[in-house]
Amino acid sequence: MSVGLIALLDDISAIAKVAVSSLDDVGAQAAKAGSKAAGVVIDDAAVTPRYVTGFKPERELPIIWRITLGSLKNKLLFLLPVALLLSEFAPWAITPLLMLGGFYLCYEGAEKVFEWFFPHKAHSHEKKTGAKPEDPQALEDQKVKGAISTDFILSAEIMAITLAGLPDDGSLLTRAAVLAIVAIAVTVGVYGTVAIIVKMDDIGLAMAKSKAGALLQSVGRGIVVAMPYFLKLLGIVGTAAMIWVGGGILVHGLAEYGRAGPEHFIEGIAERIAHGIGTLEGFLHWLVTATGSGLIGLGAGLALIPIVGKVIAPLYRSITGKTADAAH
Numbered sequence: 368m369s370v371g372l373i374a375l376l377d378d379i380s381a382i383a384k385v386a387v388s389s390l391d392d393v394g395a396q397a398a399k400a401g402s403k404a405a406g407v408v409i410d411d412a413a414v415t416p417r418y419v420t421g422f423k424p425e426r427e428l429p430i431i432w433r434i435t436l437g438s439l440k441n442k443l444l445f446l447l448p449v450a451l452l453l454s455e456f457a458p459w460a461i462t463p464l465l466m467l468g469g470f471y472l473c474y475e476g477a478e479k480v481f482e483w484f485f486p487h488k489a490h491s492h493e494k495k496t497g498a499k500p501e502d503p504q505a506l507e508d509q510k511v512k513g514a515i516s517t518d519f520i521l522s523a524e525i526m527a528i529t530l531a532g533l534p535d536d537g538s539l540l541t542r543a544a545v546l547a548i549v550a551i552a553v554t555v556g557v558y559g560t561v562a563i564i565v566k567m568d569d570i571g572l573a574m575a576k577s578k579a580g581a582l583l584q585s586v587g588r589g590i591v592v593a594m595p596y597f598l599k600l601l602g603i604v605g606t607a608a609m610i611w612v613g614g615g616i617l618v619h620g621l622a623e624y625g626r627a628g629p630e631h632f633i634e635g636i637a638e639r640i641a642h643g644i645g646t647l648e649g650f651l652h653w654l655v656t657a658t659g660s661g662l663i664g665l666g667a668g669l670a671l672i673p674i675v676g677k678v679i680a681p682l683y684r685s686i687t688g689k690t691a692d693a694a695h
Contacts, residue, residue, distance in 0.1 A: 418514035435558040437515035442550035468520040469616030476609035477668025568594040614664020633659035
């Protein structure tokens with residue numbers, strides 16, 4: 368009996384070691400695959416604060432929480448199952464779906480740029496696609512919905528990049544576990560960072576009013592003064608991120624369909640500039656690549672503005688029966 372018990376314990380120990388090894392493998396794969404999506408994660412963090420600014424301070428964290436929940440639903444309830452199904456049964460559909468998302472990002476970013484340079488024409492376009500509501504709750508709901516919609520596209524790109532970084536011989540369960548880990552970690556990281564960013568002015572104000580010393584008070588006043596400029600800069604970065612990520616998706620998508628000319632052209636310029644200067648090669652390569660993708664994304668987005676205003680939005684309203692305020 369004792370020999371049988373020892374054998375049973377040995378079997379349990381062996382099973383436990385296999386389980387621990389599997390968990391370690393999943394964690395390692397999640398870290399490796401998730402790191403490849405770091406660029407899109409940064410873009411997501413830069414884009415989101417523009418949906419939170421302009422509200423009362425007491426509404427900022429609740430809005431971020433609503434967007435966080437929406438982001439988790441996007442990733443875990445919709446994108447994760449779809450990604451697994453597509454990877455198993457229709458891998459050919461991933462690229463066109465990503466390109467549709469790329470067009471959406473290009474349009475959203477280009478519309479913002481268009482508004483900066485042509486505010487009167489942008490106002491006319493806004494009437495066609497849906498004006499901002501005046502009611503604070505309706506405006507908050509619209510902002511949250513817009514943030515979750517944008518998050519869906521960025522999350523789809525994050526999940527797709529993560530999935531592409533996994534080994535082909537991995538099991539379906541392992542892929543699901545890795546995607547879930549990356550989804551939760553990215554969401555917590557992004558929106559935790561966003562929460563800190565949007566509350567920094569309150570933190571600075573509390574430091575300025577504290578009695579802990581003149582140095583702390585000076586730092587707090589500096590934060591309060593700097594935050595409006597920082598948020599404006601972050602808004603610009605967020606808009607640029609939407610355009611270059613969208614453009615990058617389109618460039619890579621074209622390459623997948625045998626139209627690799629734009630990708631090779633951008634890559635060639637990036638290589639020549641990075642090697643020609645000789646310092647900060649990695650950063651220069653990324654900068655040139657992002658700029659090239661951004662120019663393509665901006666062109667695509669600007670081309671979509673009249674199409675959305677004159678074709679897609681009216682067609683959407685005629686099909687759904689919704690008013691202009693809801694069409695956007």
